[in-house]
Amino acid sequence: MSSAPDTLGVASGGHGGVVPPGASTEAAALPVAGKGSKGSLPRLKTASAWVSVAGALVVWVALLGPVIALLAHLSWRAFWSAVSAPGALDPLLVSVESGLVTLLVLVVVCTPLAYLLARGRLPFPRVWEAGVLCSLLLPPLVIGLLLVFMVGPYTPVGSLIGHFHLTATNTFLALVIAEVYESAPYYVLGAQAAFGSVEPRLEQQASLLGDRPVRVFRRVTLPLAAPGLAMSLAVAWARAMGAFGAVVIIAYHPTGIPLQIFTTLQETGLASALPFALVLLVVALPLPLGAYVWSARAERRRRG
Amino acid sequence: MILGKSARIAALAIACTGLAAAGCSSSSSTAAGGSSPSSTTSAASSASSKPTGSVSVAYASSLQFLNEKVVSSAFQGAEGYSFSGQGNSSGTLEAEIAGNEITPNVFEAVGGDNITPLEPKFTSWYVQYAGTSMVLAYNPNSKYASQFKAIASGSEPLSKLFSLLQTPGLKLGRTDPNTDPQGRDFIFMLELAQAYYHLPADTVAKILGTSDFGSASSSEIYAESALDSTLESGQLDAASAFVTQAVEQHLDYIPLPDPINLGNAALASTYKTASVKIKSGTKHGSPQVIDITIIGSPTPAALAFVKYTLSAAGLAEYKTGGFSMITPTVFGSGVPAAISSELGT
Numbered sequence: 001m002s003s004a005p006d007t008l009g010v011a012s013g014g015h016g017g018v019v020p021p022g023a024s025t026e027a028a029a030l031p032v033a034g035k036g037s038k039g040s041l042p043r044l045k046t047a048s049a050w051v052s053v054a055g056a057l058v059v060w061v062a063l064l065g066p067v068i069a070l071l072a073h074l075s076w077r078a079f080w081s082a083v084s085a086p087g088a089l090d091p092l093l094v095s096v097e098s099g100l101v102t103l104l105v106l107v108v109v110c111t112p113l114a115y116l117l118a119r120g121r122l123p124f125p126r127v128w129e130a131g132v133l134c135s136l137l138l139p140p141l142v143i144g145l146l147l148v149f150m151v152g153p154y155t156p157v158g159s160l161i162g163h164f165h166l167t168a169t170n171t172f173l174a175l176v177i178a179e180v181y182e183s184a185p186y187y188v189l190g191a192q193a194a195f196g197s198v199e200p201r202l203e204q205q206a207s208l209l210g211d212r213p214v215r216v217f218r219r220v221t222l223p224l225a226a227p228g229l230a231m232s233l234a235v236a237w238a239r240a241m242g243a244f245g246a247v248v249i250i251a252y253h254p255t256g257i258p259l260q261i262f263t264t265l266q267e268t269g270l271a272s273a274l275p276f277a278l279v280l281l282v283v284a285l286p287l288p289l290g291a292y293v294w295s296a297r298a299e300r301r302r303r304g
Numbered sequence: 305m306i307l308g309k310s311a312r313i314a315a316l317a318i319a320c321t322g323l324a325a326a327g328c329s330s331s332s333s334t335a336a337g338g339s340s341p342s343s344t345t346s347a348a349s350s351a352s353s354k355p356t357g358s359v360s361v362a363y364a365s366s367l368q369f370l371n372e373k374v375v376s377s378a379f380q381g382a383e384g385y386s387f388s389g390q391g392n393s394s395g396t397l398e399a400e401i402a403g404n405e406i407t408p409n410v411f412e413a414v415g416g417d418n419i420t421p422l423e424p425k426f427t428s429w430y431v432q433y434a435g436t437s438m439v440l441a442y443n444p445n446s447k448y449a450s451q452f453k454a455i456a457s458g459s460e461p462l463s464k465l466f467s468l469l470q471t472p473g474l475k476l477g478r479t480d481p482n483t484d485p486q487g488r489d490f491i492f493m494l495e496l497a498q499a500y501y502h503l504p505a506d507t508v509a510k511i512l513g514t515s516d517f518g519s520a521s522s523s524e525i526y527a528e529s530a531l532d533s534t535l536e537s538g539q540l541d542a543a544s545a546f547v548t549q550a551v552e553q554h555l556d557y558i559p560l561p562d563p564i565n566l567g568n569a570a571l572a573s574t575y576k577t578a579s580v581k582i583k584s585g586t587k588h589g590s591p592q593v594i595d596i597t598i599i600g601s602p603t604p605a606a607l608a609f610v611k612y613t614l615s616a617a618g619l620a621e622y623k624t625g626g627f628s629m630i631t632p633t634v635f636g637s638g639v640p641a642a643i644s645s646e647l648g649t
Contacts, residue, residue: 145533152539153475169539170523249530252480253521263520266483267583269399 067281074274082264082275092279095241095256098172099284102179102240103233106187111229114191115221119200136185140245143181147250151177170253178246183239187232194228195221224302227295234288241284257283358386359605362401362408364394365528366436366486367594369552370625371412378621379612385605393485394418401426401599408599409606412613414485416595416635429636430597431643433614434627437567437592438493440465441535441545441555448474448541449556456558463501465558466494469542470510477535477543478512479528480520482582486528489566490544491517492578492589496564499577518582546592551626566592567628593630594622602640611646 044050061068082088122128135143151157151168158168168174198221206216222229244258252259257280265273363371368391376387390406394413400406401422411427413419419430442452451468454460469476479487494508509515514522526534526543532553535543547567550557562568566575566589575589596613598606612618614632623629632647 144530145537148530148534148537148539152534152537154539158539167523169534170525248527249533252525252527252530253523255520263480263483266393266396269403270405 070274070277070281074278075271078271079275079278082272083279088276089279091255091257091260091276092283094172094175094254095258095280096283098175098179098256099237099240101176102183103237105176105180106184106236107233110184110188111191114188115195115217117188117192118195132185132188135181136189140182140243141249142245144178144246144249147177147181147246151250169250171251172254175247175251175254175256178249178251179240179243182243182246183236186239187236190232190235191225191229194225194232197228198224227298227302230291230295230298234291237287238284241280356384357603357605358388359410359603359609360408361387361389361410361412361609362397362406362599363389363391363412364397364414364485364594365391366414366546366548367391367412370548370621370627374621374625375613375618378617379609382617383605383608383612385608387609393483395485398422409603410596410609411599412594412596414592414594415590416593417590419595419597422597422599423636426599427597427636428638429634430595431610431614431632431634431639431647432569432593432595432630433619433632434594434622435567435569435592435630436546436548436594436627437560437562437565438489439545439547439550439557439559439565440542441532441550441557442542443535443538443540444556445538446541452542452556452558456556462558462561463497463503466497466501466503466507466511470507475539475541476511476524477526477531477540478524479531479544480525481518481580481587482520482584484528486544486546487525488580488582488587489546489589489592491580492566492575493544493560493564495578495580496566496575496589497560500561500563517580548626566590569593569630594627595635598640607640607642610643614643614646 044053116122117125117128117132138146148169149155151161151174153159153162153167153169161168161173166173168177202224203216203220206220207213211219242258243256244262247256247259248262255263257276261273261276261280264276361371368389371387371389371391376389379385380387390408392400394415395418397406397408397411398413398418398421401408401411402425411419411422413430414436416430416432419427440452442449442456444453446452448468448471451460451464455462455465455468468474478490481487481491491508491512494511497503498505498507508517512522513524531540531543532545532549532555534540535555536553545555545557547557547559549555559565562571563574569591572591575591578589579586581587596610598610619629619632634644634647
């Protein structure tokens with residue numbers, strides 16, 4: 001896009017580098033997600049562009065600091081001996097299974113709520129949103145303590161599920177419940193924003209053309225909101241895989257990876273615990289990373 | 305997104321920069337940790353007669369309430385030094401001190417065997433000054449509460465407790481024997497009770513719900529921080545506890561006799577007959593006595609804190625907190641004169 005006014009000094013490979021007439025230099029200098037090159041590298045032409053990239057680099061490296069420290073302090077021999085011990089990877093399976101079940105629950109239960117919130121179809125919408133924010137604001141440890149009051153064996157809910165020979169403390173069910181509570185607010189708010197980005201006009205036009213609401217949702221709303229929904233699910237997945245505060249209270253057993261890191265730290269110390277943090281990263285990262293890449297591509301396609 | 309060659313080089317450079325930074329932080333943190341004994345030395349040498357400065361105390365989790373809510377404020381009021389504390393299991397604290405991950409001035413551990421591994425690098429002595437013991441806390445609203453109360457009051461024999469705990473459907477909570485001393489002590493207590501009351505050989509296995517006593521895979525096991533809250537919220541019928549926890553948190557509890565409660569230092573050889581095999585090896589029962597020592601060179605604040613803890617006022621606070629009183633006894637050598645004089649030795 002060399003023909004575009006290059007206020008930023010960064011030649012954009014896509015359409016996103018065009019600065020609208022009247023837009024301020026500062027506004028144009030802001031990075032815009034999803035815009036920019038289609039695989040080509042931006043060329044840094046001015047000092048301000050170099051400064052902005054350097055600033056971003058400092059922040060990025062700082063954010064990556066814990067991961068870098070993890071890699072720097074990890075002995076590969078310790079890593080191998082930790083992960084090759086008998087049963088060492090059982091918690092990984094527990095985390096992946098519970099994480100996937102959690103995502104399924106979120107999609108089925110929370111997607112309709114997010115859609116209704118986005119479309120303002122609920123009375124007193126601010127009250128509903130405040131409720132979601134409350135669950136977001138509660139520290140996970142507190143959520144765990146309060147879940148004991150909600151689903152403990154001697155509560156009405158606990159008695160009810162007890163009839164089905166289930167219990168919601170120290171079981172797989174308890175683990176999923178804890179993960180759902182730790183991740184649901186992130187998914188609901190993200191999905192609400194994703195649905196909110198879909199023009200209601202497009203849905204109305206599809207309705208006018210005779211599509212039923214379910215078909216409109218499936219053919220119009222869902223495809224347009226899909227990139228945002230994918231990112232919301234990715235965030236929820238990360239929250240579920242790393243869930244600890246509520247889990248340690250109501251689901252000490254079966255052991256997932258975060259709890260395995262905690263107990264290994266107490267049993268044999270830092271050197272034995274750190275390898276499992278890397279396992280968590282390696283296993284948990286592909287799904288959100290895939291969602292991110294797919295979401296960015298879908299967004300680009302949508303914008304033409 | 306396809307990265308160009310130069311982008312890949314840039315990414316590699318960034319990663320190297322980060323790794324270098326992490327490496328630097330590693331060496332600097334190690335240096336900081338390693339310098340702690342000398343820093344305490346310099347603090348000691350620069351001490352003036354004016355009571356300023358602070359004491360950093362690493363204590364066993366069972367001493368958290370007493371230290372943070374009672375002793376710290378009384379000590380600060382009496383001596384003028386400020387107090388900062390951190391609680392964890394004694395074994396974890398010992399490992400962290402040994403690895404220079406933490407640099408407290410004072411270490412309070414349950415059991416001297418968590419202090420002796422630190423000798424002679426960090427200390428050469430400790431003083432045993434109080435004891436705690438195992439009890440069984442119970443939920444006063446449980447459907448078994450009347451039976452627990454009858455046993456607690458003595459109207460039913462204590463041996464009945466161990467058949468009651470085997471009742472199907474009774475919800476018992478305990479902590480992980482692999483990570484928490486209390487989890488092991490509860491198992492030791494059951495083993496001692498089985499022998500002391502001549503109970504059937506499978507009593508402990510039935511109560512624990514497993515014949516692998518050291519296993520963490522049990523629905524009875526809760527994190528230490530979750531056990532009492534789950535009992536208090538009414539979702540357990542009974543839970544393991546130290547008497548000090550039960551007193552501090554106003555829990556209903558059944559006291560246990562000395563031969564099984566791990567609270568009498570004179571019965572150490574009896575307690576040692578109980579054992580449990582956990583991931584890190586086989587552990588044996590030992591008296592639940594509290595030991596205190598100074599880590600590194602004694603700072604004035606550290607000396608003042610140990611002296612205060614061992615004074616009549618300090619020991620009285622422990623007694624109020626449910627600890628049993630034992631005559632303070634010195635183990636090892638090189639006890640600072642100020643502490644010896646406090647003990648009258």
